[in-house]
Amino acid sequence: MKGTGTAFRRVVAVLLVGIGLGAAAGARAFEDDEGCLLCHKYPKMGRVTEDGARRSYYVMPHVFGKTVHRNVPCRDCHSYIKELPHREVKEGVRCDSRCHSIKNPATGKNFSHQPIYEVYRRSTHGRPKLATGLDADKPYCVTCHTNPIYNPDEDQPPRHITDRCVVCHEDRGFVEAWYNHTSRRIREVRRGSAEIVSLCSSCHGDEKLIQRHLEAARRDGRELGRKFEIAAESYQESFHGKVTRYGFTKAANCLDCHADQENYYLSVHEILPSRDPQAPTYPDNRHRICQRCHKYADESYAAIDPHPGDDKVHNPFRYYAEEVYNWIGNIVIVGLVGLALFETIGRWRDGVVWRLRHGSSWWRRSRRNRDRII
Ligand code: HEC
Ligand code: HEC
Ligand code: HEC
Ligand code: HEC
Ligand code: HEC
Ligand code: HEC
Ligand code: HEC
Structure with missing residues (x-):
C-alpha cells in the first residue's frame, strides 16, 4: 500500500482502535483490521455486470465472523488488492494462494491449500481459475465449497475440558479457539450421500x-x-x-x-x-x-x-431381454383375447346368449345339441 493507501490505512487504523479494543475481549472473533468493511458493510453495495448479472459486494460482518475463514484477513485471499481505493478485479481469489499472516503451526510455513490444489489440478476436473470453453464446465473449488458457517453451538466449548487446558496455557481465548478448531474436525463433517449425489x-x-x-x-x-x-x-x-x-x-x-x-x-x-x-x-x-x-x-x-x-x-443384455419379454407378453395377450373371441362366437352361433340374470351366465340350450354336461 502506497500513497493514498497509506493515508487511508492510517485513518482506518484510528477508527479501528476503538472497535479492536472492544473485540479483543471476545477472543479470536473476526477483526476487520484491514478496514475493508468500511465500505463493504453497506448492503446496497454491488453492481450489474456487462452480461446483466447482479453482483453483491456486501459482506455481512456477523455472518463472516462465524465462517471457517473468519481468522483469515481479507487480503490474504484478495491479495490482488494492493491499494485503497482498489482497482478493478480480474482473476479474483485463487485457492492455492499463500496466506501472508497465518502460519501452519505444524510446518512453520505460511498456510496454503496448495496440497489439495495440486491434487485437484491433476484430477479430471482440474482447471485454472479463469477458464474458458469446455474447461469452464468443470468445478472450481468454490463450485463445491462456499465459505461454510461454523456451528454456533461450538462457540462455547465445555468448561470441564477447557478448564484443564487453561491450567497450562493461561489464555482462555487461545484454548477455546483450538478446542473449536479440533472438535469440529473430530466430528464427522462429511456431506451425506444425498448431498454428494445431487x-x-x-x-x-x-x-x-x-x-x-x-x-x-x-x-x-x-x-x-x-x-x-x-x-x-x-x-x-x-x-x-x-x-x-x-x-x-x-x-x-x-x-x-x-x-x-x-x-x-x-x-x-x-x-x-x-x-x-x-x-x-x-x-x-x-x-x-x-x-x-x-x-x-x-x-x-x-x-x-x-x-x-x-x-x-x-446395456444390450437388458435391452434384448426386455424386447423378448415384451414380445412374449404381447403374444400371450393376443392369444388369450383370441381364444375368448373364438369361444364367444362359437356359443353365439349355437344360439346361446349371455344374460345378466341371477348374476351373469350363458342361457338357453345349444341349437346344435352341444350342451356341455359337467
Ligand atoms: C473505499 C471503499 C472500499 C474499501 C475500503 C474496500 N473496497 Fe472493495 N470495493 C469497493 C467498491 C466501490 C467496489 C466496486 C468496484 C466496481 O464495481 O468495480 C468494490 C469491490 C470489491 C470486490 C469485487 C470486485 C469485482 O469486480 O469482483 C472485492 C473482491 C473487494 N472489493 C474486496 C475488498 C477488500 C478485500 C478490501 C479490504 C482490503 C476492500 N475491498 C476495501 C470499495 C472499497
Ligand atoms: C478464504 C478466502 C477469503 C477471505 C478470507 C475473504 N474472501 Fe472475499 N471472496 C473470496 C472468494 C473465493 C470470492 C468469490 C469471488 C472470486 O472467486 O474471486 C470472494 C468474493 C468477495 C466479494 C464479491 C466479489 C465478486 O466478484 O462477487 C467481495 C466484495 C469480497 N469477497 C470481500 C471480502 C471482504 C471484505 C473480506 C474480509 C472481511 C473477504 N472478502 C474475505 C475469498 C475470500
Ligand atoms: C461443475 C460441474 C461438475 C461437477 C459438480 C462434477 N463434475 Fe465430473 N466432470 C465435469 C466435466 C466438465 C468433466 C470433463 C469431461 C471432459 O473431459 O470433457 C467431468 C469429468 C468427470 C469424470 C471423468 C469422465 C471421463 O470419462 O473422462 C468423472 C469420473 C467425474 N467427472 C465424476 C464426478 C463426480 C464423482 C462428481 C461429484 C463429486 C463430479 N464429477 C462433479 C463436470 C463436473
Ligand atoms: C500440562 C500442561 C498442558 C495442558 C493441560 C494442555 N497443554 Fe497444550 N501444550 C502444552 C505445552 C507445554 C505445549 C507446547 C509443547 C508441545 O508441543 O508439546 C502445548 C502445545 C499446545 C498446542 C500447539 C500450539 C502451537 O502453536 O504449536 C495447542 C494447540 C495446545 N497445546 C492446545 C491445548 C488444548 C486445547 C488443551 C486442552 C484440551 C491443552 N493444550 C492442554 C501444555 C499443555
Ligand atoms: C467436485 C467438488 C469439489 C471440488 C471441485 C473441490 N472440493 Fe474440496 N471437498 C469436496 C468434498 C466432497 C470434501 C469432503 C468433505 C465434505 O464432504 O464436505 C472436500 C473437502 C475439502 C476440505 C476439508 C474440509 C474440512 O472440513 O476438513 C478442504 C480444505 C477442501 N476440500 C478444499 C478444497 C480446495 C482448496 C479446492 C480447490 C483446489 C477444492 N476443495 C475443490 C469437494 C470438492
Ligand atoms: C459404501 C458402501 C458400498 C460400496 C462401496 C458398494 N456397495 Fe453395493 N450396496 C451397499 C449397501 C448398503 C447395499 C444394500 C445392502 C442390502 O441391505 O441389501 C448394497 C447393495 C448392492 C447390490 C444389491 C444386491 C445386494 O447384494 O444386496 C448390488 C448388486 C451391489 N450393491 C453391487 C455393488 C458393487 C458391484 C460395488 C462395487 C463396484 C458396490 N456394490 C459397492 C453398499 C455399498
Ligand atoms: C458402485 C460404484 C459407483 C457408484 C456409486 C458411482 N459410480 Fe460412476 N462409475 C463406476 C464405475 C466402475 C465406472 C466405470 C464403468 C464402466 O466403464 O464400465 C463409472 C463410470 C462413471 C463415469 C464415466 C467416466 C469413467 O470414469 O468411466 C462417470 C462420469 C461417473 N461414473 C460418474 C458418477 C456419478 C456422478 C455418480 C453418482 C451420481 C457415480 N458415478 C456413482 C462406479 C460407480
Whole structure:
C-alpha cells in the first residue's frame, strides 16, 4: 500500500482502535483490521455486470465472523488488492494462494491449500481459475465449497475440558479457539450421500453439458468413459441409487466409488476417469471398492454394473431381454383375447346368449345339441 493507501490505512487504523479494543475481549472473533468493511458493510453495495448479472459486494460482518475463514484477513485471499481505493478485479481469489499472516503451526510455513490444489489440478476436473470453453464446465473449488458457517453451538466449548487446558496455557481465548478448531474436525463433517449425489448430478445430469463434451471428444478423437453420457441417470437406476433416493445412507454414493477411501479428504479432489490405472474404478481395482461394504465381493461381483442403463448401447443384455419379454407378453395377450373371441362366437352361433340374470351366465340350450354336461 502506497500513497493514498497509506493515508487511508492510517485513518482506518484510528477508527479501528476503538472497535479492536472492544473485540479483543471476545477472543479470536473476526477483526476487520484491514478496514475493508468500511465500505463493504453497506448492503446496497454491488453492481450489474456487462452480461446483466447482479453482483453483491456486501459482506455481512456477523455472518463472516462465524465462517471457517473468519481468522483469515481479507487480503490474504484478495491479495490482488494492493491499494485503497482498489482497482478493478480480474482473476479474483485463487485457492492455492499463500496466506501472508497465518502460519501452519505444524510446518512453520505460511498456510496454503496448495496440497489439495495440486491434487485437484491433476484430477479430471482440474482447471485454472479463469477458464474458458469446455474447461469452464468443470468445478472450481468454490463450485463445491462456499465459505461454510461454523456451528454456533461450538462457540462455547465445555468448561470441564477447557478448564484443564487453561491450567497450562493461561489464555482462555487461545484454548477455546483450538478446542473449536479440533472438535469440529473430530466430528464427522462429511456431506451425506444425498448431498454428494445431487452435487455430482448437477453437472453429470445436465444434458446440454454432456452433449457439449461428447461432441468435443468425438471431434478431437479424445476418449470419454462409456458411462459418461448416462452417469447420473443410470446411478438412479442402480440398487445403490434407489435406496439412497429413499433416504438410506449406507449404500454407495458417487464418491464411495470414484474417490479412494484412504486419505478421503484429499482423495475426493483426485477423481480420475476409469481408464486411468490409478482410479479406484479402473477394472483391476474395482473389486476393492465393493469389498469395503460387500465383504465377500470378488472380481465377478465387481462386474455388476454400477451404472446400469437400459438402452441398446449401454446395456444390450437388458435391452434384448426386455424386447423378448415384451414380445412374449404381447403374444400371450393376443392369444388369450383370441381364444375368448373364438369361444364367444362359437356359443353365439349355437344360439346361446349371455344374460345378466341371477348374476351373469350363458342361457338357453345349444341349437346344435352341444350342451356341455359337467
Ligand atoms: C473505499 C471503499 C472500499 C474499501 C475500503 C474496500 N473496497 Fe472493495 N470495493 C469497493 C467498491 C466501490 C467496489 C466496486 C468496484 C466496481 O464495481 O468495480 C468494490 C469491490 C470489491 C470486490 C469485487 C470486485 C469485482 O469486480 O469482483 C472485492 C473482491 C473487494 N472489493 C474486496 C475488498 C477488500 C478485500 C478490501 C479490504 C482490503 C476492500 N475491498 C476495501 C470499495 C472499497
Ligand atoms: C478464504 C478466502 C477469503 C477471505 C478470507 C475473504 N474472501 Fe472475499 N471472496 C473470496 C472468494 C473465493 C470470492 C468469490 C469471488 C472470486 O472467486 O474471486 C470472494 C468474493 C468477495 C466479494 C464479491 C466479489 C465478486 O466478484 O462477487 C467481495 C466484495 C469480497 N469477497 C470481500 C471480502 C471482504 C471484505 C473480506 C474480509 C472481511 C473477504 N472478502 C474475505 C475469498 C475470500
Ligand atoms: C500440562 C500442561 C498442558 C495442558 C493441560 C494442555 N497443554 Fe497444550 N501444550 C502444552 C505445552 C507445554 C505445549 C507446547 C509443547 C508441545 O508441543 O508439546 C502445548 C502445545 C499446545 C498446542 C500447539 C500450539 C502451537 O502453536 O504449536 C495447542 C494447540 C495446545 N497445546 C492446545 C491445548 C488444548 C486445547 C488443551 C486442552 C484440551 C491443552 N493444550 C492442554 C501444555 C499443555
Ligand atoms: C467436485 C467438488 C469439489 C471440488 C471441485 C473441490 N472440493 Fe474440496 N471437498 C469436496 C468434498 C466432497 C470434501 C469432503 C468433505 C465434505 O464432504 O464436505 C472436500 C473437502 C475439502 C476440505 C476439508 C474440509 C474440512 O472440513 O476438513 C478442504 C480444505 C477442501 N476440500 C478444499 C478444497 C480446495 C482448496 C479446492 C480447490 C483446489 C477444492 N476443495 C475443490 C469437494 C470438492
Ligand atoms: C461443475 C460441474 C461438475 C461437477 C459438480 C462434477 N463434475 Fe465430473 N466432470 C465435469 C466435466 C466438465 C468433466 C470433463 C469431461 C471432459 O473431459 O470433457 C467431468 C469429468 C468427470 C469424470 C471423468 C469422465 C471421463 O470419462 O473422462 C468423472 C469420473 C467425474 N467427472 C465424476 C464426478 C463426480 C464423482 C462428481 C461429484 C463429486 C463430479 N464429477 C462433479 C463436470 C463436473
Ligand atoms: C458402485 C460404484 C459407483 C457408484 C456409486 C458411482 N459410480 Fe460412476 N462409475 C463406476 C464405475 C466402475 C465406472 C466405470 C464403468 C464402466 O466403464 O464400465 C463409472 C463410470 C462413471 C463415469 C464415466 C467416466 C469413467 O470414469 O468411466 C462417470 C462420469 C461417473 N461414473 C460418474 C458418477 C456419478 C456422478 C455418480 C453418482 C451420481 C457415480 N458415478 C456413482 C462406479 C460407480
Ligand atoms: C459404501 C458402501 C458400498 C460400496 C462401496 C458398494 N456397495 Fe453395493 N450396496 C451397499 C449397501 C448398503 C447395499 C444394500 C445392502 C442390502 O441391505 O441389501 C448394497 C447393495 C448392492 C447390490 C444389491 C444386491 C445386494 O447384494 O444386496 C448390488 C448388486 C451391489 N450393491 C453391487 C455393488 C458393487 C458391484 C460395488 C462395487 C463396484 C458396490 N456394490 C459397492 C453398499 C455399498
